Amino acid sequence: MVPIAYYLVLSAILFSIGVAAFLIKRNIISVFMSIELMLNAVNLAFIAFSRQWSQITGHLQVNGQIFVFFVMVVAAAEAAVGLAIIIAIFRARNTLNVDQIDLMKL
């Protein structure tokens, strides 16, 4: 018997840690991984809410979990393309340091 709110708070904690990691990390792959962490936190929240909704309406609601399904698909695709981009950047600039990839500025 666990209050669903606890799951949500956990999701919030994981999300914030993901944001903090995004801000701290200098390796671009680490930054990417922090994004994955944030996505996972959100997945947890979705599933918790779908459970809550099932309990409110009284019968099984799976729409939240369908959403998570799609999130996973998109995360996979995004990870593939993103890592390919990182490889391309590495080939061009020979560095994985986020602070040194700053050409898109005024």
Place this chain on the structure above:
Amino acid sequence: MHLALFIVFAVLCVAGALNLLLQRHPINSALSLIVVMSSLAVLYLLLGAEFLAAAQVIVYSGAIMVLFTFVIMLLNAGKEERTHGSKLAYIAGFPGAAALLGLLSYIFLSRRGEFGQARLGEYLATTSDLSRVLFRDLLLPFEVTSVLILIAILGAVALARKEH
């Protein structure tokens, strides 16, 4: 019992996340992330999402994180150097993250009663439940995601190819 399981795996999640944050070498961060994902899979099970728990382990930990590990090893990413980046990230970012955490926690905990309690074993979402929705109501989006994956593959190949 449910609570004990929850607490254990929740602590594991947070610990892994913190380790991701604090480690200097990306491969350590990647492995920590795998720990987080696996713990999350257990938590999904506790919430009754069987299929998704399995998918989490197979897709996330098993495929995506492996991809990450491959790339880290391919690019031979080393320990992070301390470079001067943007102070702004710290000045604006940390308060932002802290505010997010505080705000969300406040929202969820203050409405604890509305969310109710989760019991183990109730409202289990089997694969057939999910597939019923996927292949009937959401067939088009499902097929579109396959196109999406195809495009992702093509994109990845095109981007990561060696220039001749």
Place this chain on the structure above:
Amino acid sequence: MSPDLHLWLLPIVPFAGFLVNGLVGRKLPKAFVTTVALVASLIPAIQVAGIVTKFGSLTLPHVENLGTWITAGAFHAGFAFQLDQLTLVMLCVVTGVGFLIHVYSVGYMVEEEGYWRFFAYMNLFLFFMLTLVLAENFLLMFVGWEGVGLASYLLIGFYFTRESAANAGKKAFIVNRIGDFGFLIAMFLLIAHFGSLSFSSVFSQITARPDWQGGFLTAIALFLVLGATGKSAQIPLYVWLPDAMEGPTPVSALIHAATMVTAGVYMVARTHVIFDRSPLALTVVATIGVATAFFAATIGILQTDIKRVLAYSTVSQLGYMFLGCGVAAYSAGIFHLVTHAFFKALLFLAAGSVIHALSGEQDMRVMGGLRTKIPVTFWTMTAAVFAISGVPPLAGFVSKDEILYQAFIAPNGGKIFWAVGLLTAGLTSFYMFRLWYMTFFGERRAPEAAQEDNHGAPVHARSDTKLTLEAEPHAHPVHESPWVMLGPLVILAILSVIGGFMGWPEALGGSNWFTHFLEPAVQTAHLSYEQTSVAIATGAAHAVPAPTPAGNHHLELMLALTSTLVAFLGWLFAHILYYAKPALPARLATQLHGLYSLVRNKYWVDEIYGALIVAPVLFIARWLLGVLIDRAVIDGGTLTAGYTAQGFGALVARIQSGNIRSYAGWLALFAAVLLAVSYFGLTAHFSLR
């Protein structure tokens, strides 16, 4: 029922000529430009001739309304033209003399680069002058008034590459503007008191109220006088006219002799209803007129540039016209306007012919002996000189004498006016004959004669060159002008000789047709000036219409004889000083050195104006307004705004650093803000009620 005379065509045809020549004349051959210009000035003349034949059948004043211009509350102003005797006289002068001068200009300006521009501006001038004369209300008249000032500026500054010409144009326009300010104030006062600017409305309101005398009517009249002094070059605003000689000679003839400068006189005559109610204003007009006449004549006797002499002569004769109007003898003033148009235009055109003959020389000190070489010019100019000097029976004698007689019999100091006017007539005769002798008689003087200090002033820069700026008096042989230039001279000479007969006074056996013709237009139906001044003098509540006294024919005859005597005296002195004993002027100049220097330098009026008025204004404009307000406040304000925007922009641009982590920082911060706002319902404050 008055037939429709299509009065609107009169100004429009020259305007069309201006448009055609102005827009396409540059690229087209001179013959085309000539044709357009001459046709555009001939058609109005023909139309006026047609109007003259129909004049008897018109109900006067004949008004043609073309539409509404301004409707603001109770105030209404329209485009309306009117025709009465006064207008008809002005129309004849403007179109007739205008056309002759256009013909003359074809020959005079033939070698100019800006040939097309000249005729475009001349046609534009005709348009505005005709508008001025035909206008039925003050506002439309003001349009013409300003417009002729503009045309004058354009034509004075015709040789705009020459700095003196450009400055002269500016001076004319600016001095005119001061007068126009007076006109404007008068119009405002008229609207305030009468609620209308239409002549018929204002005048009928005044004539319906015999008890209106002085007061606000004086104020209106005085402001109108200010406008008239600007346009008609009277004291204190005459200074532009001598400088206006920088323009080509036909311009001086048309604008600064025959037509534009007479607009002030015309205006006073047109608004005589107002002036008749204000003896003070009339006295001011007469005083200014006679003072200017005398003053300008004294300057004219010492000028050495042939055109300058004629310019000061114009100022002086305009003073006579003002004197005529100032003693309420409006028809006498207008009569002198007409005759002056004839002989002054002739004088200028003939001077132009002389200058043309001498290939650009204007200084009289190097002229001489031209009588035999350019005979037609000589004889026509002789006619003009005799006319302006008041030798009977030529035109100038009749009109000038009429004014002097009317001045003599006028109340309130008329005899003083007469005396000064008589003295001025003598001076006029003197300097005109001086010009005559210096130009045509004696031996041709060498250019060195100009450098000699026999008149105490440096060689006056010639302002009317057509070919080169260096004088080559012996390079081209002295030749008579072509007939296209001489034809108008002959016509004007004939008019100068016989023009006086239309106003031949009854005292000498004539019928004075002119005065009787104009009477309905310039005599107040209800009250005349004499009656008003009598009423004021006797303290009557309002003047009683009394029969005007019959003129004293014996007195008029005596005065005419006196003027003739004075004219011949002037001739005699000129003969002595410039023909019989040519060394005498130099001796007199050295003996009366102080006085001579004062007059030679035109009483230093330009310099005084420059120091008293122009310098302070320039100072204010350049330093107070220019530096203090324009640069500091206005520029400073806008620059500050610009720099502030730039500063902010630079600040904000730093957000786009290219650094992903700073972007993430901002994202996190504002995500939290958004979350808070949406959760705590702060957006509800912005919902529509």
